Amino acid sequence: MQPDRVALFGGAGFIGSHLTERLLDDGYRLTVVDVDSEKIDGFLSHDRLDFYELDIREAEDETVEEIVDASDVVVDLIAYANPKQYVDMPIEVVHLNYDQNLKLVEDCVESDTRLIQFSTSEVYGKMGGRQGDARVFSEDSSDLIMGPVENHRWIYATAKQLLERMVHAHGIENDLDWTVVRPFNFIGREMDYLIEEPDAGTPRVFASFMSALLYDHPMYLVDGGENRRTFTHISDAIDAVVSILEHEERYNREVVNVGTPGNETTIHDFAYLMRNVYEELSPTGDLPAIEAVSSEEFYGEGYEDCERRIPDAEKLEAAGWDPQYDLRETLEEAMSYYIDRYERAEPISLD
Numbered sequence: 001m002q003p004d005r006v007a008l009f010g011g012a013g014f015i016g017s018h019l020t021e022r023l024l025d026d027g028y029r030l031t032v033v034d035v036d037s038e039k040i041d042g043f044l045s046h047d048r049l050d051f052y053e054l055d056i057r058e059a060e061d062e063t064v065e066e067i068v069d070a071s072d073v074v075v076d077l078i079a080y081a082n083p084k085q086y087v088d089m090p091i092e093v094v095h096l097n098y099d100q101n102l103k104l105v106e107d108c109v110e111s112d113t114r115l116i117q118f119s120t121s122e123v124y125g126k127m128g129g130r131q132g133d134a135r136v137f138s139e140d141s142s143d144l145i146m147g148p149v150e151n152h153r154w155i156y157a158t159a160k161q162l163l164e165r166m167v168h169a170h171g172i173e174n175d176l177d178w179t180v181v182r183p184f185n186f187i188g189r190e191m192d193y194l195i196e197e198p199d200a201g202t203p204r205v206f207a208s209f210m211s212a213l214l215y216d217h218p219m220y221l222v223d224g225g226e227n228r229r230t231f232t233h234i235s236d237a238i239d240a241v242v243s244i245l246e247h248e249e250r251y252n253r254e255v256v257n258v259g260t261p262g263n264e265t266t267i268h269d270f271a272y273l274m275r276n277v278y279e280e281l282s283p284t285g286d287l288p289a290i291e292a293v294s295s296e297e298f299y300g301e302g303y304e305d306c307e308r309r310i311p312d313a314e315k316l317e318a319a320g321w322d323p324q325y326d327l328r329e330t331l332e333e334a335m336s337y338y339i340d341r342y343e344r345a346e347p348i349s350l351d
Ligand code: UDP
Pocket: 083, 122, 185, 203, 204, 205, 206, 208, 209, 219, 220, 221, 222, 223, 225, 227, 228, 229, 267, 305
């Protein structure tokens, strides 16, 4: 049965705001819960959208329960999802990303509501273990390998992994209908926030480099930028999430990678590509320097990187998912938005 009312917890963040737009276009009724509405302000007066400005850490239990109970599907996007946050405030990261999200899982069990739980590709952790130096990660066969406790970056992935395991356990013991989504570095407009100064907090790499290009500070390559990521255009990602939402029978009780396997690059090459695309799109803009920096200097103690991760996208591809954006097209589309909006304008926080 096609869902009618969908609740998006964390629905005004980067992924949530794109999902809100798409689901309204597709005719759904939405309940969006978030701590602020800035990224979806343009939709607040829509007659099929109910917005609750609240922090689930402080909200009345009954309010959240009522929202869950009134929905056909809950999509849970609430998370701190930025490596700088895992390093700076690991306890709060677990409190929000595990304790609070687990309460939402339990509310779904209680009211028999289907759950689409956003997790992270970070749960695959480092390369190694049984997969040796395998770099393509499959949902149901790859090991999940975390670094030592003193590298507390892994607290985020560990919390997300335990949340996935609890979602799975509630499926076994309490008949919860669920799908877990593991995103692989989505990028696009409205991602994170821009920073005027390089030390003003650290958004994820695309927003960090975009800020450097717009506000003319260096693009920093952490540990030389040798590590790799597989970037996915947000609209391809949203197509995948909508397919999951609309095909419960296919995706029920499945973990699903969402990522474009062909879009792998080193961060070093990513920086040069972004600079190159910027030069094409904004020929008069000055080009910032690209500088290497140690991870300790950049993030502080407790950081350790994921070297490489490519999604096995077989589950989605078998259902017809066909990502449209290669890496260069992804950057051209996302960067032209920022250049149009911010070039020569006063810096505005997207936070
Ligand atoms: N990174 C970088 N410069 C920056 C921000 C990030 O070199 O200004 C690197 C980071 O060390 C990692 C990769 O880029 O190797 C991706 O980092 P991001 O924060 O986007 O998120 P992650 O994929 O690690 O969750």
